[in-house]
Amino acid sequence: MNLHKSLIPALLLALSGCAHQPEAPPAAFGSTQTLAVGQTVRFDDGLSLELDRVEDSRCRQGLQCVWAGELAPILELRGGFIGAKAVELRLATGSAPKKQLGRYGFVLRQATPEAATVTVTRQ
Numbered sequence: 001m002n003l004h005k006s007l008i009p010a011l012l013l014a015l016s017g018c019a020h021q022p023e024a025p026p027a028a029f030g031s032t033q034t035l036a037v038g039q040t041v042r043f044d045d046g047l048s049l050e051l052d053r054v055e056d057s058r059c060r061q062g063l064q065c066v067w068a069g070e071l072a073p074i075l076e077l078r079g080g081f082i083g084a085k086a087v088e089l090r091l092a093t094g095s096a097p098k099k100q101l102g103r104y105g106f107v108l109r110q111a112t113p114e115a116a117t118v119t120v121t122r123q
Helices: 002-016
Strands: 033-034 041-042 048-055 072-081 083-090 096-102 104-111 116-120
Touching: 033 041, 033 048, 048 116, 072 104, 072 116, 083 096
Parallel strands: none
Antiparallel strands: 033 116, 041 048, 048 072, 072 083, 096 104, 104 116
16 A cells, blocks of 8 residues: 555656647748758648658769759648648759748748758748
8 A cells, every 4th residue: 555655646746747848839921940850830820830851862972973962851731721631842952942832832941851941921
């Protein structure tokens, strides 16, 4: 019985460390957002933007390539005017740094293999 009494406070203390972290305030349309792979940013109309991965087709050092290649962040969008079903959006440093999807505009400002900086606008 004493074992149970001593476990209860320990469990409560452990669970308190798992408390829900408050969400960051929504991002403003027109602002520049830097996301690491797996990170999500939310906007005030319900749009969420997650950096799923960054594809890297750049020519490796020491090789001779016909094309220099590019970094291409793959974003997963949902909510807002996109709706509940996730939509994948591919931006790229060379071939497609800007895209329009419905009322939203996306501009890739910078990319690394681990992160992307984008500006999202809404019409």
